[in-house]
Amino acid sequence: xxxxxxxxxxxxxxxxxxxxxxxxxxxxxxxxxxxxxxxxxxxxxxxxxxxxxxxxxxxxxxxxxxxxxxxxxxxxxxxxxxxxxxxxxxxxxxxxxxxxxxxxxxxxxxxxxxxxxxxxxxxxxxxxxxxxxxxxxxxxxxxxxxxxxxxxxxxxxxxxxxxxxxxxxxxxxxxxxxxxxxxxxxxxxxxxxxxxxxxxxxxxxxxxxxxxxxxxxxxxxxxxxxxxxxxxxxxxxxxxxxxxxxxxxxxxxxxxxxxxxxxxxxxxxxxxxxxxxxxxxxxxxxxxxxxxxxxxxxxxxxxxxxxxxxxxxxxxxxxxxxxxxxxxxxxxxxx
Amino acid sequence: xxxxxxxxxxxxxxxxxxxxxxxxxxxxxxxxxxxxxxxxxxxxxxxxxxxxxxxxxxxxxxxxxxxxxxxxxxxxxxxxxxxxxxxxxxxxxxxxxxxxxxxxxxxxxxxxxxxxxxxxxxxxxxxxxxxxxxxxxxxxxxxxxxxxxxxxxxxxxxxxxxxxxxxxxxxxxxxxxxxxxxxxxxxxxxxxxxxxxxxxxxxxxxxxxxxxxxxxxxxxxxxxxxxxxxxxxxxxxxxxxxxxxxxxxxxxxxxxxxxxxxxxxxxxxxxxxxxxxxxxxxxxxxxxxxxxxxxxxxxxxxxxxxxxxxxxxxxxxxxxxxxxxxxxxxxxxxx
DNA sequence: CTGTTAGCGCGTTCAC
DNA sequence: GTGAACGCGCTAACAG
Numbered sequence: 001x002x003x004x005x006x007x008x009x010x011x012x013x014x015x016x017x018x019x020x021x022x023x024x025x026x027x028x029x030x031x032x033x034x035x036x037x038x039x040x041x042x043x044x045x046x047x048x049x050x051x052x053x054x055x056x057x058x059x060x061x062x063x064x065x066x067x068x069x070x071x072x073x074x075x076x077x078x079x080x081x082x083x084x085x086x087x088x089x090x091x092x093x094x095x096x097x098x099x100x101x102x103x104x105x106x107x108x109x110x111x112x113x114x115x116x117x118x119x120x121x122x123x124x125x126x127x128x129x130x131x132x133x134x135x136x137x138x139x140x141x142x143x144x145x146x147x148x149x150x151x152x153x154x155x156x157x158x159x160x161x162x163x164x165x166x167x168x169x170x171x172x173x174x175x176x177x178x179x180x181x182x183x184x185x186x187x188x189x190x191x192x193x194x195x196x197x198x199x200x201x202x203x204x205x206x207x208x209x210x211x212x213x214x215x216x217x218x219x220x221x222x223x224x225x226x227x228x229x230x231x232x233x234x235x236x237x238x239x240x241x242x243x244x245x246x247x248x249x250x251x252x253x254x255x256x257x258x259x260x261x262x263x264x265x266x267x268x269x270x271x272x273x274x275x276x277x278x279x280x281x282x283x284x285x286x287x288x289x290x291x292x293x294x295x296x297x298x299x300x301x302x303x304x305x306x307x308x309x310x311x312x313x314x315x316x317x318x319x320x321x322x323x324x325x326x327x328x329x330x331x332x333x334x335x
Numbered sequence: 336x337x338x339x340x341x342x343x344x345x346x347x348x349x350x351x352x353x354x355x356x357x358x359x360x361x362x363x364x365x366x367x368x369x370x371x372x373x374x375x376x377x378x379x380x381x382x383x384x385x386x387x388x389x390x391x392x393x394x395x396x397x398x399x400x401x402x403x404x405x406x407x408x409x410x411x412x413x414x415x416x417x418x419x420x421x422x423x424x425x426x427x428x429x430x431x432x433x434x435x436x437x438x439x440x441x442x443x444x445x446x447x448x449x450x451x452x453x454x455x456x457x458x459x460x461x462x463x464x465x466x467x468x469x470x471x472x473x474x475x476x477x478x479x480x481x482x483x484x485x486x487x488x489x490x491x492x493x494x495x496x497x498x499x500x501x502x503x504x505x506x507x508x509x510x511x512x513x514x515x516x517x518x519x520x521x522x523x524x525x526x527x528x529x530x531x532x533x534x535x536x537x538x539x540x541x542x543x544x545x546x547x548x549x550x551x552x553x554x555x556x557x558x559x560x561x562x563x564x565x566x567x568x569x570x571x572x573x574x575x576x577x578x579x580x581x582x583x584x585x586x587x588x589x590x591x592x593x594x595x596x597x598x599x600x601x602x603x604x605x606x607x608x609x610x611x612x613x614x615x616x617x618x619x620x621x622x623x624x625x626x627x628x629x630x631x632x633x634x635x636x637x638x639x640x641x642x643x644x645x646x647x648x649x650x651x652x653x654x655x656x657x658x659x660x661x662x663x664x665x666x667x668x669x670x
Numbered sequence: 671c672t673g674t675t676a677g678c679g680c681g682t683t684c685a686c
Numbered sequence: 687g688t689g690a691a692c693g694c695g696c697t698a699a700c701a702g
Contacts, residue, residue: 004679015689020681032687048470053453054392055679058694063389073417079408086435090442095449098433100421107425114430118388135383227618257618269624283562283592284619289604339695350673355697367671390695393678674701679694686689 003047012043023049057119066310067115067123067143068098069108076253077280077297078126078149084303085124092311094121103190103225105129116141122310128193130154146309148302151194151323158315160305160324164195167279167295167328168202171249174293174330175277176210179247184218184277185237187259188251189229191221196251199279203249225251230258238266249277249293281331292333301326338382347378358384392454401645402450402458402478403433404443411588412615412632413461413484419638420459427646429456438525438560440464451476457645463528465489481644483637486529486658493650495640495659499530502614502630502663503537506584509628509665510612511545514582519553519612520572522594523586524564526556531586534614538584560586565593573601584612584628616666627668636661 005023009016014036021032022040057063066089070078082098089096097115101108105128112133115123119142126149136145137156147159175184186203190196200219207215220237222229230250238244244267250256256278264270272289281296305324315321340358344351349371356367357375392398401424405413417433424431432450436443440463447468450458454477461484471480472491482494510519521538525531535554542550555572557564565585573579579602585591591613599605607624616631640659650656 006679015687016680017690018688021687024681036687048473050452050470052393052679054389054398055694056681057389058387058393058678058696059680059682061694073408073414074411076409079414082408083435083437090445095432095453096434097430099431100418102418110425117385118430135385138383257621260622264622270622282619284617284622286592287595287599287605287619287623341695351696352674353672356671371671387695390678391697393680393694394696394698396678672702675699676697678696681694682692684689684691686687 003044003049004052005049008040008043008047008049011047012040014040061119061142063119063121064093065095065097065118065120067112067118067120067125068096069101069111069115069123069125070098071101071103071126071128071149073098073100075280076282077299080299081303084300085306088303088307101126101128103128105131109133112136116143119143122146124148124306124310126150127152127155132156142314144310144312144314146306147321148306149195153194156321158309158321158323160302160309160326161195162297162302163325163327164198165202165205167297167330168199169206170202170328170330171277171279171293171295172203172206173209174332175247175249175275176206176212178291178293178335179275181246182210182212183246184275185245185248186219186251187230187233187237187248187255188219188221189223189233189255190225190251191223199251222255225254227254227258227261230255230260231262232258234259234262235266238263244271244274246273247275247277249279251279253278253280253282285333289334291335292331294331294333296329296331298326298329338379338384339387340384343375343378343382343384346382347375349375396454396477398454398456399428400430400432400453400455402447402453402455402460403431404436404446404450404458404460405433406436406438406461406463406484408433408435410615411617412634415634416483416638419635420641423638423642436461436463438463440466444468447471451478454478457481459483459641459645461485462487462490467491477649479645479647479649481641482656483641484530488529490656492656493644493658494656495637495644495661496530497632497637498660498662499533500537500540502632502665503534504541505537505663505665506612506614506628506630507538507541508544509667510582510584510610511541511547513626513628513670514610516581517545517547518581519610520580520583521554521586522565522568522572522583522590523554523556524558524568524590525560525586526558534586557590560589562589562593562596565590565595566597567593569594569597570601573598579606579609581608582610582612584614586614588613588615588617620668624669626670627666629666629668631664631666633661633664 005019009019022037073079086096099111108128123143124146130152145157147155147157151159151161176182204215220233274290276290277293279295281294285292340354344354357372362372408414421431434446443463458478458480465487480492482490482492486494486496511517539550555568609625611625612628614630616629620627
């Protein structure tokens with residue numbers, strides 16, 4: 001298997017050019033005789049042909065690859081996004097190169113550098129920092145660059161993000177409406193990220209609509225997105241209230257997880273009357289008896305937009321960079 | 336940014352060789368003068384250097400990449416495995432190319448073909464079929480090939496798998512011991528896969544130890560691994576028993592999810608006394624009040640073994656292919 | 671210490 | 687219809 005064009009040419013006795021025309025299906029255009037074509041096709045059917053992408057890429061200065069940098073694939077949202085993007089890439093015979101940054105600027109930079117060295121044709125990044133790697137800025141880089149999930153204003157590239165403001169707004173509205181006495185807290189991790197900021201603004205707007213006067217006391221933030229952050233936030237919230245909250249929403253599933261664990265640990269159980277809200281949906285939420293409001297991001301639509309931007313020729317750096325905003329879906333359970 | 340070696344040589348006035356020695360840090364070995372080195376380093380500090388991997392790969396017939404084919408990254412187990420493997424690869428400056436087969440033989444074949452064309456140095460595959468793509472068998476393929484997660488006997492490559500027999504055995508033992516009346520059912524999806532077969536054997540052994548006479552009636556199987564399979568299996572089980580089971584275990588989290596949903600739908604709620612067992616652990620299981628036995632596979636150890644085999648030179652095909660078996664961990668909740 | 675050269679496999683252009 | 691030649695950027699071997 002896996003002959004090169006030259007090997008096939010030698011074996012069949014035809015020239016490299018002829019073999020190439022057959023392989024590339026340009027047999028009509030160059031009037032290759034039917035039996036020549038047949039002979040070469042037969043040989044390939046038996047011995048196979050495997051293109052050498054390194055050589056092709058070197059010649060064409062194009063790799064047919066797309067780079068994809070995500071914070072964490074254990075996050076179901078990013079995993080689904082990757083799946084959707086990979087499907088698109090497959091259709092166009094592009095190879096998707098997925099790397100994880102684990103929310104570490106250093107790993108993110110390594111990933112980007114590595115992908116640029118590999119000369120990807122497009123590069124989609126969910127940044128975990130506001131700083132932009134100089135090589136990305138450079139107009140020498142051929143790749144179309146797109147940010148997603150987090151629209152840092154400092155990033156001079158087009159971005160594709162969920163409508164986090166709308167998500168926060170609608171979730172908070174529903175929570176405030178359902179919650180006895182209109183009590184609702186927001187436990188926020190990774191609070192410096194632009195998408196979380198938008199969610200907070202949505203929450204604040206909903207609170208204002210409902211006439212909540214002390215919005216600031218309703219919002220509890222932590223830098224890291226993790227179950228530990230959720231535990232911590234829930235612990236200090238309970239300490240402050242001297243009782244469990246009647247309703248709370250979380251900025252991510254990880255925070256929710258930690259918050260619920262803390263609640264159960266400290267209170268002995270989770271009150272089925274507790275009203276829960278969370279960003280990102282997860283099938284396992286079905287297993288809780290509580291009323292739950294979940295905001296689900298539309299991964300397929302996001303992947304679609306990303307892909308379009310990735311295929312488009314690279315924008316000249318320096319322009320503001322348009323932002324595509326994709327609506328979220330609100331999912332309610334047990335209401 | 337991103338100059339080539341030749342551009343740097345031309346710009347600094349030194350030869351390509353000299354520039355390369357500086358870049359590769361072989362400046363001492365070849366006694367490059369300090370000021371030459373400094374001049375070149377200064378130039379690179381300003382203008383940058385980005386290696387062209389396509390050219391390098393073409394020359395060296397080596398790409399510094401590892402291919403990784405998994406059924407589904409939405410499965411937390413594979414996502415964790417990918418993370419562990421990626422970490423190893425990063426250490427050695429290898430790029431991990433991850434593709435998903437979605438349990439489709441066709442997509443799996445596309446993925447493998449694509450990675451072989453890309454000339455990966457190593458290729459780890461969790462096969463979803465017993466058939467082996469001819470190109471893989473061919474000794475022309477340079478890559479070290481390793482199977483994992485599913486040890487199909489027909490695959491002539493080394494394999495790394497969890498000790499599914501032990502996992503099934505220990506989980507079943509614990510379940511039978513805890514369950515009132517020793518009742519325990521096993522809901523199995525993707526039942527034709529070798530790893531599931533091993534889990535079933537473990538279950539059967541534990542049943543035999545406990546003197547269960549009608550083991551066959553305890554095992555319920557489905558071809559696909561999905562929540563729908565879980566729902567279906569639970570529905571026919573309840574139909575058969577004319578009551579919910581006292582204890583059951585599932586071959587995957589997806590099956591568990593479906594089974595619990597079905598249970599709640601049909602019974603109105605999930606009895607907190609229900610004893611649950613499942614393969615693969617998930618943090619969200621913490622949220623259930625039930626006693627739960629979960630088998631957690633050791634992703635880090637598996638990634639380690641995979642990586643070793645991947646780095647080893649390719650085995651001549653035809654040999655049986657050794658199998659590395661990695662023990663699982665049993666996690667008990669609420670006991 | 672530094673420079674020159676050949677060739678990896680492919681796509682393209684031009685000549686027969 | 688077919689063949690030959692060049693060059694993409696890099697590495698390695700050898701020649702100073």
